[in-house]
Amino acid sequence: MRIVDAKVIVTCPGRNFVTLKIVTDQGVHGIGDATLNGREQAVVAYLNEHVVPLLIGRDPRKIEDTWQFLYRGAYWRRGPVTMRAIAAVDVALWDIKAKMAGLPLYDMLGGKSREGVLVYGHANGGDIAETVDEVERYVGLGYKAVRAQSGIPGVDKAYGVGRGQMYYEPADATLPTETVWSTSKYLNHAPKLFDALRERVGFGVELLHDAHHRLTPMEAARLGRSLEPYNLFWLEDVTPAENQEAFRLIRQHTTTPLAVGEVFNTIWDCKDLIQEQLIDFIRATIVGAGGITHLRRIADFASVWQIRTGCHGATDLSPVTMGAALHFDSWVPNFGIQEYMRHSPETDAVFPHAYRFEDGLLSPGEASGHGVDIDEALAAKYPYEPKQLPVARLEDGTMWNW
Ligand code: CS2
Ligand code: MG
Numbered sequence: 001m002r003i004v005d006a007k008v009i010v011t012c013p014g015r016n017f018v019t020l021k022i023v024t025d026q027g028v029h030g031i032g033d034a035t036l037n038g039r040e041q042a043v044v045a046y047l048n049e050h051v052v053p054l055l056i057g058r059d060p061r062k063i064e065d066t067w068q069f070l071y072r073g074a075y076w077r078r079g080p081v082t083m084r085a086i087a088a089v090d091v092a093l094w095d096i097k098a099k100m101a102g103l104p105l106y107d108m109l110g111g112k113s114r115e116g117v118l119v120y121g122h123a124n125g126g127d128i129a130e131t132v133d134e135v136e137r138y139v140g141l142g143y144k145a146v147r148a149q150s151g152i153p154g155v156d157k158a159y160g161v162g163r164g165q166m167y168y169e170p171a172d173a174t175l176p177t178e179t180v181w182s183t184s185k186y187l188n189h190a191p192k193l194f195d196a197l198r199e200r201v202g203f204g205v206e207l208l209h210d211a212h213h214r215l216t217p218m219e220a221a222r223l224g225r226s227l228e229p230y231n232l233f234w235l236e237d238v239t240p241a242e243n244q245e246a247f248r249l250i251r252q253h254t255t256t257p258l259a260v261g262e263v264f265n266t267i268w269d270c271k272d273l274i275q276e277q278l279i280d281f282i283r284a285t286i287v288g289a290g291g292i293t294h295l296r297r298i299a300d301f302a303s304v305w306q307i308r309t310g311c312h313g314a315t316d317l318s319p320v321t322m323g324a325a326l327h328f329d330s331w332v333p334n335f336g337i338q339e340y341m342r343h344s345p346e347t348d349a350v351f352p353h354a355y356r357f358e359d360g361l362l363s364p365g366e367a368s369g370h371g372v373d374i375d376e377a378l379a380a381k382y383p384y385e386p387k388q389l390p391v392a393r394l395e396d397g398t399m400w401n402w
Contacts, residue, residue: 001024001025001026001059001060001061002024002025002057002058002059002060003022003023003024003025003055003056003057003058003059003060004023004024004025004056005021005022005023005056006020006021006022006023006051006052006055006056007020007021007052008020008034008044008047008048008052009021009374009376009379010040010041010044010383010384011350011374011379011380011382011383011384012382012383012384012385013344013346013347013349013350013378013379013382014169014343014344014346014347014382015169015171015315015316015344015347015387016035016037016040016171016384016385016387017033017035017040017318017347017350017351018033018034018035018036018040018043018044018047018088019031019032019033019034019035019088019318019320019374019379020032020033020034020047020088020089020092021092021374021376022055022060022089022092022093022096024060024096026100028096028099028100029092029096030060030091030092030093030094030095030096030097030099030369031091031092031095031320031372031373031374032087032088032089032090032091032092032093032095032291032320032324033087033088033091033286033287033317033318033320033321033324034047034084034085034087034088034287035084035287035316035317035318035321036080036081036084037170037171037316037389038171038387038388038389039080039081040384041384042081043081043084043085043088046081046082046085047085047088050074050085051070051085051089054069054070054073055089060093060096060097061097063090063093063094063097063293064293066089066090066093067086067089067090067290067291067293067294070082070085070086070089071086071290078265078266078268078269079265080263080265080288082265083265083266083288083289083290083294084287084288086290086291086294087286087287087288087289087290087291087294088287088291089291090290090291090292090293090294091286091287091291091292091320091321091324091370094108094291094292094293094324094369094370095324095369095370096369098368098369098370099368099369101368102368103368104327104364104365104366104367104368104369104371105292105324105327105328105364105369105370105371106327106328106330106331106364109292109296109327109328109331109332110331111331112330112331113330113331113332113333113335114330114335115361116358116359116361116362116363117326117329117330117335117338117361117362117363117364118144118145118335118337118338118360118361119143119145119313119337119338119339119340119357119360119361119362120143120145120146120147120206120208120233120337120338120339120340121138121141121143121145121146121147121166121340121341121342122146122147122149122160122162122166122167122168122341123135123137123138123146123147123148123149124148124149124150124160124161124162124168125150125151125161126150126151126161127150127151127153128150128192128193128196129196130150130151131148131149131150131193131197132196132197132200132201134148135148135197135200135201135205135207136200136201139201139205142357142358142359142360143205143360144205144206144360144361145205145206145207145208145233145337145360146205146206146207146208147160147207147208147209147210147339148193148194148197148207148208148209149161149209149210150189150193152182152185152186152189153185153189154182154185155180155181155182155185155186156179156180157177157179157180157390158179158186159179159210159212159214159392159402160210160212166341166342167315167341167342167343167344168315168341169315169316169387170316170389170390171316171387171388171389172387172390173387173388173390174386174387174388175388176388176389176390176391177390177391178390178391178392178393179390179391179392179393179402180392180393180394180395181214181392181393181394181395181400182394182395183214183215183216183219186211186214187215187219187222187223187226190209190223190226190227191226191227191230194207194209194227194230194232195229195230197230198229198230198231203231206233206337207230207231207232207233208232208233208234208235208236208259208337209227209232209234209235209236210236210237211223211235211236211237211238211239212236212237212401212402213237213238213239213240213241213401213402214392214400214401215238215239216239217239217246217247217249217250218249219239220238220239220250221249221250221252221253221254222253223235223238224238224250224253224254224255224256224258225253225254225256227256228254228255228256232256232257233257233337234256234257234258234259234280234281234310234337235256235257235258235259236258236259236260236262236283237259237260237262237283238250238258240401241260241261241263241264241269241270241273244269244270244271244272244273244276244278245272247260247273247276247278247279248276248278250278251277251278257280257281258278258279258280258281259279259280259281259282259283259310260273260279260281260282260283261273261279261281261282261283261284261312262283262284262285262288262312262314263288264282264283264284264288264289265284265288265289265290266289266290266294266298267294267297267298267301269284270282270284270298270302271301274301274302274305274307275301275304275305277305277307279307280307280308280336281307281308281309281310281336281337282298282299282302282307282308282309282310283310283311283312284298284311284312285311285312285313285317285321285325286311286317286321286324286325286328287317287318287321288312291324292324292328295311295328296328296332299328299332299334302334303333303334306334307334308334308335308336308337309329309332309334309335309336309337310336310337310338310339311325311328311329311338311339312339313325313338313339313340313341314339314341315341315342315343315344315347318343318347318351319343319347319348319351319353319355319372320351320370320372320374322340322343322353322355322372323353323354323355323364323370323371323372324370324372325338326338326355326362326363326364327364327370327371329364330364338362340357340362346382349375349378350374350375350378350379350382351372351373351374351375352372352373352375353365353371353372353373354366354367354371354372355371355372389402390402
């Protein structure tokens with residue numbers, strides 16, 4: 001069995017997606033997502049110049065060998081561009097293997113461990129009242145878990161407050177939108193939001209929150225402690241995690257569960273966080289962390305310390321990643337939760353998929369493979385549009401973390 005074609009498809013049905021399609025001499029094809037929000041063309045070039053020529057003629061059944069070949073063969077190792085390219089190949093090959101077996105991907109991984117995948121939706125509003133209404137709307141739609149982000153008085157363009165209803169796209173301009181950040185205004189505001197939320201929706205729904213890498217370790221400790229009365233399911237990305245040791249300090253001060261890892265590419269980015277039990281949920285996902293082959297390794301390692309998974313699932317992760325993640329989530333024993341920000345109807349049409357939302361849970365569907373395909377003719381109607389993520393500055397103009 002041989003790979004006879006591999007092509008990179010770029011499409012922008014509302015936002016940019018990079019997809020790798022691998023075709024075998026048996027006529028079976030598989031697809032993988034390689035989208036890197038705001039830096040899409042870097043992965044396109046990496047795939048076209050350095051990966052596609054290596055794939056032609058290879059045996060598509062040798063997933064592990066291909067993963068090791070691309071990882072070790074690059075010599076330089078890791079990084080978001082390399083690991084997304086590897087992820088795209090890996091997911092496409094798992095798709096092919098499962099299709100050839102006539103099985104849904106979760107059956108290739110070890111079979112289903114649960115009836116459905118618990119997901120959290122994104123509720124946000126310009127102020128506390130609007131956000132509380134939005135959370136209530138999600139609860140009405142059947143969601144058992146909701147992430148809440150609100151505008152902050154005195155802060156222009158706060159993170160996580162979108163324009164859409166069920167989805168929004170942060171990469172909104174050709175040149176990065178400049179936003180302003182004030183940690184002190186945020187720290188005063190966040191407990192008020194969750195106080196109002198628990199008052200309205202009670203404690204029967206799981207609530208989550210994302211600080212998006214903006215605090216120092218001690219500020220993060222303060223936030224975690226101030227949110228303890230509201231029993232969050234998790235508090236995400238409280239401080240940048242390049243320095244994994246920083247979480248030791250946070251951990252000494254709060255019992256609020258911590259989630260980290262949407263920007264991680266490999267097990268090496270979270271090794272200390274996991275083995276020192278500094279986090280509760282690992283957010284690495286299929287497209288970010290080298291595909292199913294590598295994410296499985298991270299999840300198994302995390303399971304030793306009872307750390308659970310919580311795959312990133314914002315709109316910049318294409319339906320291909322969502323489909324593959326749902327098969328992974330259905331199997332992984334130490335599953336925690338799956339992020340689910342809905343895609344636009346245009347995106348859903350370009351990527352026909354078997355997964356569906358029912359009673360607050362997502363099901364991967366029963367199709368063989370990962371259950372997601374690409375309509376190439378429709379994809380071609382939406383050409384690439386250069387867009388970048390925003391940046392953030394402190395009120396005095398100092399560059400900060402967006
Ligand atoms: C976020 C993302 O989903 C999340 O938790 O942190 O929205 C993130 O900002 C985007 O994926 C960036 O492209
Ligand atoms: Mg996040």
